[in-house]
Amino acid sequence: MEHPIVAITGASGACYGIRLLEVLIAQGLEPYVVVSEAGRQVVAIELGSGNLKDLLGPSGYREEDARDFTSPLASGSFPTQGMVIAPCSTGTLGAVAHGISSNLIHRAAEVSLKEHRPLIVVPRETPLSVVALQNMLTLAQAGVHVVPANPGFYHAPQTIQDLVDFVVGRVLDLMKIPHQLTKRWTGVPVIDAPIILSSAHPELVEGSKDDRLAQDDRE
């Protein structure tokens, strides 16, 4: 069986990579996982532990060290199902766009490109510099799927999990892996559970219009 590769780099949004891994593991696909040095720091900051065993359990995946170029992932002779970098930092985006293989994530992405295997990147940064935009264009022109970590809101998300699953679902679609993570657009808006913004609750917004009117009254 060929396995997918998932890389987690140091952009915010570690939950995207971990959620993707949960689904791939649940489907018995035994993904290879590589976490960059910065990625491990951000995973720990955002999810409470930088240790994959704490987040995913001990089995169902194979973790490779990002410094280990003897890994099978460093060679095109080792067959894989392609690779997802989620989240993808602008640093890794630039390295992959310019063929700079300074860690195993960059090298595995370079291998995916040269072997014409699917490569999906999930960049997370805002605002985007001209350099990052150009690197995304370079990658898209090389056949890479650029899937920004931009959840939609038309499926009436109620939780952070809903927002994460929206992005992960789009990645799984591109990997041609069946899933039921999100409601698909059917042409009919989801109106049973609309998004509730705090602007609908002025008491939650410091300096709200009501506060300003009250202030005006006092003056």
Ligand SMILES: Cc1cc2nc3c(=O)[nH]c(=O)nc-3n(C[C@H](O)[C@H](O)[C@H](O)COP(=O)(O)O)c2cc1C
């Ligand atoms: C808490 C935290 C959040 C970060 N968020 C982002 C981000 O959203 N996008 C990004 O490109 N870099 C972000 N960075 C910076 C990257 O971690 C840094 O550029 C690093 O060199 C990326 O290395 P890597 O691509 O090898 O993982 C963040 C760093 C920290 C500590």
